[in-house]
Amino acid sequence: MPRITAKPQLSQHKETNGNGGRALPSMNGTKYAVRESPMFDPRPIRIIGIGAGASGINMIRTLRQTLSGLPFEHVVYEKNKGIGGTWLENRYPGCRCDVPSHSYQFSWRKNPSWSNLFASAAEIEGYLRDICDEEDMWGCIRTSHRVLSAVWSEEKSVWQVEVENTGTKEVVQDVADFLIDASGILNNWSWPDIPGREDFEGQMIHTAAWPEGFNVDGKVVAIIGNGASGLQVLPQIVPRVKKLYHPVRTPTWVLPPRIATMKMGAAAPVINQVEMGPDGEFTPAQIQRFRDDPTFYELFIRTLDLDSNLKFALSLVDGSPQQQWAAQKCREFMTAALGGDRALCEALIPAFPIGCRRLTPAPGYLEAMRDPKVSVVTEGIKRFVRGGIELATGEVLEVDAVICATGFGRSFRPPFPIVGRKGNLQDVWRVEAPASYMSVGIAGMPNYFKFLGPHAPIAHGDIFKLSEHIARYVARAIRKCQTEGILSICPSDAAVAEYAAHVEAFMPRTAWAGACRSWYKGDGDGDGDGDGSVVALHPGSRLHFLGMLAEFRGEDWEYVYAAGNRFAYLGNGFTGEEAEAMKRMNM
Template sequence: MAQSPQPGLAYMVREQPLGSTRHIRIVGVGAGASGLNLIRTLRLNLSDYEVVIYEKNADVGGTWLENRYPGCRCDVPSHSYQFSWRQKKDWTNFFSGAEEIGGYLSEVCDAEGMRDSIKTSHQLVSAQWNEKDGQWELVVRNLETGEDFADYATFLVDGTGILNNWKWPDVQGLDDFRGSLIHTANWPKDFDHTGKTIAVIGNGSSGIQVLPELQPGAEKLYHIFRTPTWVLPPRIQAWKVMGQAGEILSKIQMDAQENFSPETIEKFQSDPEFYREFVKKVEAEVNNAFPVVLTQSPVQAFARAKVTEYMTFMLGGNQELCKALIPDFPLGCRRMTPGHGYLQALTKPNVEVRRSGIKRFVAEGIELDSGDILKVDAIVCATGFNTSFCPRFPIIGRDGNLQERWAKETPKAYMSCAVAGLPNYFMFLGPNAPIGHGSVFTLSEHIAKYITAAIKKCQTESIKSLAPSRAAVDDYFAHITAFMPRTAWAAPGGRSWFKNGREDGPVTALHPGSRIHFFHMLERFRGEDWEYVYEGEGGGNRFGYLGNGFSTKELDPRGDSTWYLDEEAIVR
């Protein structure tokens, strides 16, 4: 929907050819996978622009720079967890560790010459929309000097992600405990757990990964959680039996820890056809996971039975542990995690499982809801992140501060990428993105292309600003609300970050469909869902970009003015 020009204003033909661009400044926030993808996609598709990415950390990498607890690794296969345009052929493990992924991101940044576009140790403090100038007025803090300075952006792109704002458990007495209080997302490099009595709080992916690393050296280990979770068998075994990748997986060699053999890595490097087939088969398996979370599907029933059987076996048939650990809610209600060594660790004599809430922390340890006090030397909080989607800095648009809005109401976004009332503002992994559907690397590639296409439309069609309409966002949210009860994600009883840590409530963290469904949805820009303000006095003329009757396609001496003779009549 366009803003209509004011009556009485004379329209003047713009003396520029169709396809002309205006200079724009793009500011991104966060130099993780999304920020790097944004830089590359802008380079490939735009001209006459400048871009800067502000990153609060001292280096690139995002969550893979920050999370370095023992056992930290990705639960998406390495060969899916990479950029399609910068594939790595020497991954050491089928599921790579945090240091290797962080190193990969840093290598990509250097190899692609991206560091000139990134300012590390800089944090965006606030953003306010200036309607008159059609730009964002920004305040940025240099974290090395502590000084604030002003900046501006024609387009603001938030790539801060969802799993990076870690939080302590919501219990009393955090400051009362006299031992070592640690969060997995802020792991101290010098912490030695050997011979200590340790409590690990939480059984999400971080808790499942860190516990088996601490168990062997600990004198005593308490594992405390409120809600059970599904722990998957090794995916390689399941894919070999049932998946499309079975044949090619049988041609690679790995040890018991899923490290690739030197021979397999050499084959990846020397045989490009084999490598490509392997990558595509693994990617297809990742994409095929969606039917499992449809609660009425036969796949859900079959998989649930098999995972129950697996967990029972790995727990040695211990009825007390099985009762505490195996959920009674559908598979996928909480994030499904392959837990290498986790279930076995829980059967060890130095581990005690306590399925309980926590009343408070005390000087010597933890008081449970039952009144029992567990005396410990260290408390490891694998308690996750703030997944409310509330921005970490004020974003003040046409309807006020988004922080305040989303603190009071369910976060709603347009296709997870944009927000009503926030012109020229885009997000990676906003509300209801497919964050739990597989690799964020290829996901961010599709989102970057979508955002860049919208920016290019504005840059070449005399659009001063655009934002999704409130009606479009409401309709999209209505579809999400109607669809989610079909999935395990919305099932009651499973406390999940998909629902912002609640057992019941709207699913705000996941897309209403498969991963391919999301990619397909973003293939085309639905212009009818957006509100536009055009350049020029009084709102401008929507066809002002047509200009002087010529096209840049015929005026570019390096171009091919008869390109249409070589194109197939295929519409996407």
């Protein structure tokens, strides 16, 4: 049995008036009393973060800056043995980011030494580890700690959080005034929904849990899934296998080589000055130039960001010449890469709008389809059997190993109970379509903030700069609560409902709402039936999202005040600076 220990609760400044710890305003019949403290006098708070990936790491720094000089504690629980999130977990052959490295970094920690235009998982993880070293973050990160549950106490205005040390199996009870969920959306990998998995006697692995030493040399292998991981790993292993079967349920748009397209587009004047190899590897001289010439380095970053920001126009279906042009160019590229093979083109080139599913660059993937060792399988899979995969036709593909590139549990429902004012969010979002307030707040969830919740711009480019803006928004809201006597803050039901209505009305303008199987749609569980509403994406461009979060709309939130009076924070008529000055003068 796990041992249960209690962690002391951090004391809080709550105004008392002999009425259950909470003073009421005079209109309720209780006399209001002025606080004997200066304006904005902060109360001590405790903050719990979930996840030490890029967003969780950036949140540590942002809280330190925004709450500088204020009394607060911050602990981040990370279920893995190390930090980095997806870049720690995914280590399959060919795993790398499909966003340019110099965009996929924090604005406050630029790295001129990226080795490739598209950094590998290991290099990105190393970048994040270096940040933790440089910023002295390890003291507030608890690795190998999995959050088991979080329950909001209305009486105490705190989150009661149960955490398991995955090494010792000890379960700790912690509390927090604020809960920040940076656990990510594509985090809990999942097996394909195919019966008979336990009957297969060969080796079955998932790309998100690639075993060290896994060897495909000379084997007959099947790769299920043609999302980003499947497209990356397949060309890496084709030269080593005896035979490769590739069941494809739904075609996907494969982008032309990114470097080539940038060299022909608006970014060409800058990109053509950059020395790199055919696979995006920077020459040593180029890396040195990035280090020595900050003006050119900044120009290069701005060029990449501009190239990324312009891509939202490709997602607009109605009246978008960019959409039609991009679809035509992708079709031409895919046809040429497939050698004009009619059967392959019919199986792999989509009929749905470009962008309906996630756009994916995949160097070598289409070319590998023409390898005699590769067979594209378009028949549906019935089940796994002892020796391989039985198709809907009854044919059995005899294989030694199955690689499941089937992604992640794509539901927005949290993997553990989070119980707010409306009950367990797992249950609420099982009945209702997931909805959020600007992807950051959830109705009925006080003092809870989420990175990349429903309606977030997860298909709009790099998440590093997005996480910076989200973190600043969250930290400013927490500071407001800490210094203005606010015990809890929660987006109103009306604000969440009206934001969801705007999203619902906007999405038919986009390719995301097209008739394709996509985890962007549905009730949030990723069934991808093609008929559901788009819940995963932001209704606008990347810059549109950043502009939306630029200011805090206080009118969209509901507050509970410690003193029952929203102006109690004004205190005794002095500012904090005046109070400190008088203290120094013994006044």
